[in-house]
Amino acid sequence: xxxxxxxxxxxxxxxxxxxxxxxxxxxxxxxxxxxxxxxxxxxxxxxxxxxxxxxxxxxxxxxxxxxxxxxxxxxxxxxxxxxxxxxxxxxxxxxxxxxxxxxxxxxxxxxxxxxxxxxxxxxxxxxxxxxxxxxxxxxxxxxxxxxxxxxxxxxxxxxxxxxxxxxxxxxxxxxxxxxxxxxxxxxxxxxxxxxxxxxx
Ligand code: ATP
Ligand code: MG
Numbered sequence: 001x002x003x004x005x006x007x008x009x010x011x012x013x014x015x016x017x018x019x020x021x022x023x024x025x026x027x028x029x030x031x032x033x034x035x036x037x038x039x040x041x042x043x044x045x046x047x048x049x050x051x052x053x054x055x056x057x058x059x060x061x062x063x064x065x066x067x068x069x070x071x072x073x074x075x076x077x078x079x080x081x082x083x084x085x086x087x088x089x090x091x092x093x094x095x096x097x098x099x100x101x102x103x104x105x106x107x108x109x110x111x112x113x114x115x116x117x118x119x120x121x122x123x124x125x126x127x128x129x130x131x132x133x134x135x136x137x138x139x140x141x142x143x144x145x146x147x148x149x150x151x152x153x154x155x156x157x158x159x160x161x162x163x164x165x166x167x168x169x170x171x172x173x174x175x176x177x178x179x180x181x182x183x184x185x186x187x188x189x190x191x192x193x194x195x196x197x198x199x200x
Contacts, residue, residue, distance in 0.1 A: 001032065001099070002098070003031065004102075011160050011164070012160055016158035020105075021103060024103050036072045036087055037056050038076070062177065064180075074091075088100060100124060102125040102127050102128065129150045167191035
Protein backbone atom coordinates (compact mmCIF):
# COMPACT_ATOMS: atom_id res chain seq x y z
CA UNK A 1 0.00 0.00 0.00
CA UNK A 2 1.10 3.57 -0.72
CA UNK A 3 0.29 5.33 2.51
CA UNK A 4 0.25 9.10 2.99
CA UNK A 5 0.90 10.37 6.49
CA UNK A 6 -0.35 13.83 7.38
CA UNK A 7 0.89 15.01 10.75
CA UNK A 8 -0.34 18.15 12.44
CA UNK A 9 -1.65 19.80 15.53
CA UNK A 10 -5.05 20.07 13.85
CA UNK A 11 -6.24 22.71 16.31
CA UNK A 12 -8.53 22.74 14.41
CA UNK A 13 -8.17 20.70 11.22
CA UNK A 14 -9.26 22.77 8.20
CA UNK A 15 -9.87 22.62 4.46
CA UNK A 16 -6.24 23.51 3.73
CA UNK A 17 -5.17 20.22 5.34
CA UNK A 18 -7.89 18.31 3.52
CA UNK A 19 -7.16 19.80 0.10
CA UNK A 20 -3.44 19.17 0.57
CA UNK A 21 -4.04 15.53 1.51
CA UNK A 22 -6.46 15.02 -1.37
CA UNK A 23 -4.11 16.62 -3.89
CA UNK A 24 -1.09 14.60 -2.76
CA UNK A 25 -3.16 11.39 -2.73
CA UNK A 26 -4.14 12.00 -6.33
CA UNK A 27 -0.72 13.06 -7.65
CA UNK A 28 1.21 10.32 -5.84
CA UNK A 29 -1.39 7.65 -6.41
CA UNK A 30 -1.79 6.98 -2.70
CA UNK A 31 -4.16 4.32 -1.46
CA UNK A 32 -4.84 6.01 1.82
CA UNK A 33 -3.90 9.07 3.87
CA UNK A 34 -3.73 8.75 7.61
CA UNK A 35 -4.05 11.94 9.64
CA UNK A 36 -1.99 11.85 12.81
CA UNK A 37 -2.96 14.51 15.37
CA UNK A 38 -0.01 15.27 17.59
CA UNK A 39 0.18 14.74 21.31
CA UNK A 40 1.24 17.80 23.28
CA UNK A 41 3.40 19.37 20.55
CA UNK A 42 6.93 20.23 21.62
CA UNK A 43 7.29 23.09 19.14
CA UNK A 44 4.10 24.82 20.28
CA UNK A 45 4.64 24.83 24.02
CA UNK A 46 4.18 28.62 24.05
CA UNK A 47 0.45 28.34 23.73
CA UNK A 48 -2.27 26.21 25.18
CA UNK A 49 -3.21 23.55 22.66
CA UNK A 50 -6.75 22.20 22.81
CA UNK A 51 -7.31 18.86 24.48
CA UNK A 52 -6.02 15.97 22.41
CA UNK A 53 -9.47 14.38 22.46
CA UNK A 54 -11.06 17.50 20.93
CA UNK A 55 -8.41 17.66 18.21
CA UNK A 56 -8.80 13.94 17.52
CA UNK A 57 -12.58 14.17 17.27
CA UNK A 58 -12.48 17.20 14.97
CA UNK A 59 -10.02 15.39 12.71
CA UNK A 60 -12.28 12.35 12.81
CA UNK A 61 -15.35 14.41 11.88
CA UNK A 62 -13.49 16.10 9.02
CA UNK A 63 -12.20 12.90 7.46
CA UNK A 64 -14.97 10.37 8.20
CA UNK A 65 -16.77 10.71 4.87
CA UNK A 66 -13.70 10.21 2.70
CA UNK A 67 -13.02 6.48 2.16
CA UNK A 68 -9.33 7.25 1.54
CA UNK A 69 -8.82 9.16 4.80
CA UNK A 70 -8.31 7.74 8.27
CA UNK A 71 -7.19 9.13 11.64
CA UNK A 72 -4.59 7.57 13.88
CA UNK A 73 -4.43 7.82 17.68
CA UNK A 74 -0.77 6.87 17.59
CA UNK A 75 0.63 10.17 18.82
CA UNK A 76 -2.18 11.21 21.10
CA UNK A 77 -2.10 7.92 22.97
CA UNK A 78 1.63 8.14 23.46
CA UNK A 79 2.77 9.94 26.59
CA UNK A 80 5.03 12.95 26.26
CA UNK A 81 6.22 14.92 23.26
CA UNK A 82 5.59 13.70 19.74
CA UNK A 83 8.38 13.23 17.26
CA UNK A 84 7.71 12.56 13.60
CA UNK A 85 10.55 10.06 13.53
CA UNK A 86 8.92 7.88 16.19
CA UNK A 87 5.61 7.98 14.36
CA UNK A 88 7.23 6.94 11.09
CA UNK A 89 9.19 4.17 12.80
CA UNK A 90 6.02 2.83 14.39
CA UNK A 91 4.11 2.93 11.11
CA UNK A 92 7.00 1.21 9.30
CA UNK A 93 7.13 -1.52 11.96
CA UNK A 94 3.36 -2.00 11.86
CA UNK A 95 3.22 -2.10 8.05
CA UNK A 96 6.63 -3.16 6.73
CA UNK A 97 5.38 -3.56 3.14
CA UNK A 98 3.89 -0.09 2.86
CA UNK A 99 5.55 2.83 1.17
CA UNK A 100 5.25 5.93 3.34
CA UNK A 101 4.73 9.47 2.06
CA UNK A 102 4.96 12.12 4.73
CA UNK A 103 2.93 15.18 3.79
CA UNK A 104 3.92 18.43 5.37
CA UNK A 105 3.60 22.15 4.77
CA UNK A 106 6.58 23.74 3.11
CA UNK A 107 6.96 26.00 6.14
CA UNK A 108 7.44 22.96 8.34
CA UNK A 109 9.71 21.30 5.81
CA UNK A 110 12.05 24.27 5.87
CA UNK A 111 12.63 23.60 9.54
CA UNK A 112 13.32 19.95 8.95
CA UNK A 113 16.88 20.19 10.13
CA UNK A 114 15.65 21.23 13.53
CA UNK A 115 13.82 17.90 13.78
CA UNK A 116 15.29 15.05 15.73
CA UNK A 117 17.18 12.43 13.65
CA UNK A 118 16.35 14.10 10.36
CA UNK A 119 18.71 11.85 8.36
CA UNK A 120 16.73 8.74 9.25
CA UNK A 121 13.48 10.51 8.38
CA UNK A 122 14.36 10.43 4.70
CA UNK A 123 15.10 6.72 4.81
CA UNK A 124 11.69 6.00 6.33
CA UNK A 125 9.46 8.04 4.04
CA UNK A 126 9.29 10.11 0.94
CA UNK A 127 8.62 13.71 1.94
CA UNK A 128 6.05 15.80 0.14
CA UNK A 129 6.15 19.50 0.90
CA UNK A 130 3.01 21.40 0.01
CA UNK A 131 3.37 25.12 -0.33
CA UNK A 132 0.94 27.60 1.03
CA UNK A 133 0.01 30.73 -0.89
CA UNK A 134 2.80 33.28 -0.99
CA UNK A 135 5.30 30.93 0.50
CA UNK A 136 8.48 30.57 -1.48
CA UNK A 137 10.55 27.58 -0.56
CA UNK A 138 14.18 27.25 -1.47
CA UNK A 139 15.84 24.18 -0.09
CA UNK A 140 19.02 24.81 -2.08
CA UNK A 141 20.01 21.19 -2.43
CA UNK A 142 20.21 20.88 1.33
CA UNK A 143 18.21 17.67 1.27
CA UNK A 144 19.23 14.26 -0.08
CA UNK A 145 18.24 14.01 -3.77
CA UNK A 146 14.98 12.23 -4.57
CA UNK A 147 13.71 12.21 -1.02
CA UNK A 148 11.58 15.32 -1.14
CA UNK A 149 8.94 16.50 -3.61
CA UNK A 150 7.47 19.94 -3.57
CA UNK A 151 4.10 20.86 -4.92
CA UNK A 152 1.67 23.69 -4.80
CA UNK A 153 -1.84 23.07 -3.64
CA UNK A 154 -4.70 25.27 -4.83
CA UNK A 155 -4.38 28.62 -3.14
CA UNK A 156 -5.87 28.24 0.28
CA UNK A 157 -4.85 30.90 2.76
CA UNK A 158 -6.39 28.92 5.56
CA UNK A 159 -4.61 28.32 8.85
CA UNK A 160 -5.66 27.00 12.22
CA UNK A 161 -4.39 30.20 13.87
CA UNK A 162 -6.67 32.30 11.68
CA UNK A 163 -9.64 30.08 12.49
CA UNK A 164 -8.96 30.36 16.24
CA UNK A 165 -8.64 34.14 15.91
CA UNK A 166 -11.89 34.33 13.94
CA UNK A 167 -13.77 32.37 16.60
CA UNK A 168 -12.38 34.68 19.27
CA UNK A 169 -13.66 37.79 17.56
CA UNK A 170 -16.95 36.21 16.48
CA UNK A 171 -16.17 36.10 12.74
CA UNK A 172 -17.58 33.21 10.71
CA UNK A 173 -15.53 30.09 10.01
CA UNK A 174 -18.04 28.36 7.73
CA UNK A 175 -16.40 26.84 4.64
CA UNK A 176 -12.89 27.18 6.04
CA UNK A 177 -13.34 23.84 7.78
CA UNK A 178 -16.04 21.16 7.34
CA UNK A 179 -19.48 21.91 8.79
CA UNK A 180 -19.13 19.20 11.43
CA UNK A 181 -15.98 20.86 12.75
CA UNK A 182 -17.65 24.30 12.81
CA UNK A 183 -20.48 22.84 14.89
CA UNK A 184 -18.15 20.88 17.15
CA UNK A 185 -16.15 24.05 17.94
CA UNK A 186 -19.39 25.84 18.87
CA UNK A 187 -20.70 22.94 20.90
CA UNK A 188 -17.50 22.65 22.94
CA UNK A 189 -16.92 26.40 23.15
CA UNK A 190 -13.40 26.08 21.79
CA UNK A 191 -11.25 29.14 21.03
CA UNK A 192 -13.52 31.73 22.59
CA UNK A 193 -12.15 34.92 24.14
CA UNK A 194 -11.28 33.58 27.59
CA UNK A 195 -8.98 31.01 26.04
CA UNK A 196 -6.29 33.49 25.00
CA UNK A 197 -3.76 32.62 22.33
CA UNK A 198 -0.56 34.48 23.19
CA UNK A 199 0.48 34.54 19.54
CA UNK A 200 -2.64 36.32 18.40
P1 ATP B 1 -1.22 26.93 12.99
O1 ATP B 1 -1.83 28.09 12.27
O2 ATP B 1 -1.62 26.80 14.41
O3 ATP B 1 0.27 26.85 12.79
P2 ATP B 1 -1.75 25.15 10.80
O4 ATP B 1 -2.88 25.71 10.03
O5 ATP B 1 -0.37 25.36 10.25
O6 ATP B 1 -1.83 25.62 12.31
P3 ATP B 1 -1.03 22.50 11.57
O7 ATP B 1 -1.85 21.50 12.30
O8 ATP B 1 0.11 23.14 12.26
O9 ATP B 1 -2.02 23.63 11.02
O10 ATP B 1 -0.57 21.91 10.17
C1 ATP B 1 -0.34 20.56 9.90
C2 ATP B 1 0.36 20.47 8.55
O11 ATP B 1 -0.44 21.01 7.49
C3 ATP B 1 1.65 21.28 8.53
O12 ATP B 1 2.61 20.54 7.78
C4 ATP B 1 1.26 22.56 7.81
O13 ATP B 1 2.37 23.18 7.20
C5 ATP B 1 0.25 22.05 6.80
N1 ATP B 1 -0.74 23.07 6.42
C6 ATP B 1 -1.39 23.90 7.23
N2 ATP B 1 -2.24 24.70 6.57
C7 ATP B 1 -2.12 24.39 5.26
C8 ATP B 1 -2.73 24.89 4.03
N3 ATP B 1 -3.63 25.87 4.04
N4 ATP B 1 -2.36 24.31 2.87
C9 ATP B 1 -1.44 23.31 2.88
N5 ATP B 1 -0.83 22.81 3.98
C10 ATP B 1 -1.15 23.34 5.16
MG1 MG C 1 1.40 25.68 11.27
